Structures are given as structure tokens and as C-alpha cells.
Amino acid sequence: MSPVRRCSRTACALPAVATLTYVYADRAAVVGPLAVHAEPHCYDLCEDHANRLTAPLGWEVVRHSPEAADVVRKRSSDDLEALADAVREAARPAAGGIVAGPDGATGRRGHLRALPTPG
Numbered sequence: 001m002s003p004v005r006r007c008s009r010t011a012c013a014l015p016a017v018a019t020l021t022y023v024y025a026d027r028a029a030v031v032g033p034l035a036v037h038a039e040p041h042c043y044d045l046c047e048d049h050a051n052r053l054t055a056p057l058g059w060e061v062v063r064h065s066p067e068a069a070d071v072v073r074k075r076s077s078d079d080l081e082a083l084a085d086a087v088r089e090a091a092r093p094a095a096g097g098i099v100a101g102p103d104g105a106t107g108r109r110g111h112l113r114a115l116p117t118p119g
């Protein structure tokens with residue numbers, strides 16, 4: 001076994017800190033602590049790639065690592081802020097006469113995230 005495992009992303013040479021596992025049955029991309037054994041459907045990721053991971057459409061990202069959870073919380077609050085801005089924007093009376101279409105009001109909902117349970 002090699003002492004340092006590398007991120008499995010192309011052109012990324014950073015050491016892996018997390019393992020991504022695709023759970024096809026649940027359509028979940030699970031990011032957890034570095035797996036002891038390399039397994040099929042598992043991909044080692046560096047911190048950067050683990051944090052930036054997005055699930056394919058229709059899948060959800062589930063994060064288990066405490067470190068990653070911190071980052072997720074931080075990113076999520078950013079996302080929530082952006083979402084809140086977008087909602088405020090959409091909810092604003094159309095003073096300028098521009099009315100959002102039926103689908104324009106809420107925007108995309110494709111990026112819901114599974115948040116780690118506190119504790």
C-alpha cells in the first residue's frame with residue numbers, strides 16, 4: 001500500500017483526504033473519511049475536490065467527514081444567502097414592469113444538499 005494516496009481527479013496531484021463513494025441504489029455521492037481499501041465505485045479526493053464535489057443531476061451529496069462538514073456549513077450559508085437574495089429579488093414587486101415567468105420566480109432547485117446531522 002502506498003503511504004500517500006493521491007486525489008483521483010485528472011491532473012490533480014494533491015494528497016487524498018476523503019473518499020467518494022457512489023451509492024447507486026440511493027443515488028447518493030457519499031464523501032467520507034479516506035477509505036482504508038480502494039473499492040470499486042470509490043474515488044479518493046483531495047480536500048479541494050471533496051469540498052467542491054457536486055452530485056450528478058438527481059443525485060445528492062452526503063458528507064460524513066467532520067472537516068468537510070464545516071466547509072459544507074460555510075458554503076451552505078453562502079448558498080442560502082445567495083438563495084435568499086434571489087428570492088427577495090423574485091418577490092420584489094415588479095416596479096419596472098418586468099414580471100418573472102411562472103418558472104422564473106423560484107429558479108433552479110437542482111442543488112439541494114444533504115446536510116450532515118449535527119453532532
Ligand SMILES: [Zn+2]
Pocket residue numbers: 007008009012013014045046047048049
Ligand atoms: Zn484533487
